[in-house]
Amino acid sequence: AQKVTQTQTSISVVEKTTVTMDCVYETRDSSYFLFWYKQTASGEIVFLIRQDSYKKENATVGHYSLNFQKPKSSIGLIITATQIEDSAVYFCAMREDNYAQGLTFGLGTRVSVFP
């Protein structure tokens, strides 16, 4: 069975700095997909970025990037040049590729960005 663990409950950062969030996962499959989602104060969940297990290059979208360390089963999210609007809860999620299924989420990390 797959499992996703986010150990950081909350992180506070000053605006325009970089924040890094950790996520480790467990899977028996050799092919899988890792995702980061953001949940805003209104409750809306928005997809941010994805990493395919077979790709060695770290994914980057805008000011979001990933630190994918496959031997450690780790997929960190890095947000550079943070803005107040980045304050939210960030969820790591995964899906194995071998059969139909939903996403498995971690508990989330709350990020607060202060001026």
Add this chain to the structure above:
Amino acid sequence: EAGVTQSPRYAVLQEGQAVSFWCDPISGHDTLYWYQQPRDQGPQLLVYFRDEAVIDNSQLPSDRFSAVRPKGTNSTLKIQSAKQGDTATYLCASSFRDRGWTEVFFGKGTRLTVV
């Protein structure tokens, strides 16, 4: 393009009452998911459909919960006799296909409080 629509946005019940949640997925999305998100936790998959067929309902808490998607479009999640432990946000999500990297889009959720 309209997103995933859910109603109602909020519900407050006494224990023992029944409640139904309604979801309209993104047009053309064949896969629909229902997630339960307790406070300060990540979403947890309850059930999901591909078209009108239930693919996985193994995580539905008990026979008090049921979900249908009769025409492969809209879906209803029902709780027959609510308990305080059912207090959570219920999220509907949809995607085109349910394999691999396909992006999953979430609705804004229904926040249920059982008193």
